[in-house]
Amino acid sequence: MSSTVLYMSMSLDGFIAGPNERPDNGLGDGGERLHEWTEGLEDLAQADEGDRKVLEDFLSTGAVLAGRGTFEPAGGWGGDHHDGVPIFIFSRHQPTPEYAQWPAVTFVSDIGDAVRRAKEAAGDKNVLVHGVGTAQHCLRADLLDEIQIHLIPVLLGEGRRLFEHLGAEHIELDTTQVVRGREATHLRYRVRR
Amino acid sequence: MSSTVLYMSMSLDGFIAGPNERPDNGLGDGGERLHEWTEGLEDLAQADEGDRKVLEDFLSTGAVLAGRGTFEPAGGWGGDHHDGVPIFIFSRHQPTPEYAQWPAVTFVSDIGDAVRRAKEAAGDKNVLVHGVGTAQHCLRADLLDEIQIHLIPVLLGEGRRLFEHLGAEHIELDTTQVVRGREATHLRYRVRR
Numbered sequence A, B: 001m002s003s004t005v006l007y008m009s010m011s012l013d014g015f016i017a018g019p020n021e022r023p024d025n026g027l028g029d030g031g032e033r034l035h036e037w038t039e040g041l042e043d044l045a046q047a048d049e050g051d052r053k054v055l056e057d058f059l060s061t062g063a064v065l066a067g068r069g070t071f072e073p074a075g076g077w078g079g080d081h082h083d084g085v086p087i088f089i090f091s092r093h094q095p096t097p098e099y100a101q102w103p104a105v106t107f108v109s110d111i112g113d114a115v116r117r118a119k120e121a122a123g124d125k126n127v128l129v130h131g132v133g134t135a136q137h138c139l140r141a142d143l144l145d146e147i148q149i150h151l152i153p154v155l156l157g158e159g160r161r162l163f164e165h166l167g168a169e170h171i172e173l174d175t176t177q178v179v180r181g182r183e184a185t186h187l188r189y190r191v192r193r
Helices: A031-038 A049-059 A075-079 A111-122 A132-140 B031-038 B049-059 B075-079 B111-122 B132-140
Strands: A004-011 A015-017 A063-067 A087-090 A105-108 A127-130 A146-152 A171-180 A185-191 B004-011 B015-017 B063-067 B087-090 B105-108 B127-130 B146-152 B171-180 B185-191
Touching: A004 A031, A004 A111, A004 A132, A015 A031, A031 A049, A031 A146, A049 A146, A049 A171, A049 A185, A063 A111, A063 A132, A087 A111, A087 A132, A105 A111, A111 A127, A111 A132, A127 A132, A171 B171, B004 B031, B004 B111, B004 B132, B015 B031, B031 B049, B031 B146, B049 B146, B049 B171, B049 B185, B063 B111, B063 B132, B087 B111, B087 B132, B105 B111, B111 B127, B111 B132, B127 B132
Parallel strands: A004 A127, A004 A146, A063 A087, A063 A127, A087 A105, B004 B127, B004 B146, B063 B087, B063 B127, B087 B105
Antiparallel strands: A004 A015, A146 A185, A171 A185, B004 B015, B146 B185, B171 B185
């Protein structure tokens, strides 16, 4: 069965972007630090075994669900995140024309609808979930099945945190996998119900 | 050589206590969730191997450095944190009489002085550092050598975060150990200089 899996690189102090995020500064000041672990991984054969395992898993997802805040600064991934899989963008607003041009990309304004359609499109593969806002919406609506954190050994100090605005109710997780990469520690959790 | 090592149980969303911390509610509402992993570990022989390794390490420290916010809600550990090792409490204020009664406990008002005296007292053992305020003071003054996080698979949602008020300068870490316990994932870092 298809799971929604949030993939995010996060600093030990919980940030997924540095301060001063803007469309032309999508990761915030210094936020690229959190993605250095992926450098040189284009050639998976050369990758550290732990990193390769996690990246292969990432690339085996059958659909992408993200928010506009992730999609637009990334240039919409040119309409193809990986392998041409369907991309669902959760957004309350209609897309601007430049982002409405790709056949694989669908804008959906309701989070439940977005998850349902992404799961359908993914078939028996998982849905890759990206972005803070989408993650928080999914968590609050109990629509997130798994969390894959690439934990980076740095304290960013300032920026945007991944887990905020979730309310005081605890969300219990089960640790399903701990994998050390060259630099990142890859932590996988299942959201308990 | 003696290292200062911060030991803290932290939720995946970065909290070390729940909301509404008070002297009579030292871990905040629901904060005891973060310490459940230590239940039943009084008998180390029965403990999960990963948890045991980390606890033995914790108990081999030769001095304790903590703040009043940790010390007082814990009843001053009755003056003995473990094995009667010297305890240094970082505090700008003089202790109230009930907390000034134990010979192993010294109040120190300067963080640099507190670290120096705790390291001296620990000899060639490490110094166990406890508490948010003390951790943040040590990090800002570049006096923390290592960080041992017991990462708990829960999103607490609200409460007190461990890493805050550190400023925008990145603090780089090296991951030195990743150990899975029964429930917690024990992550150890060395602060890079």
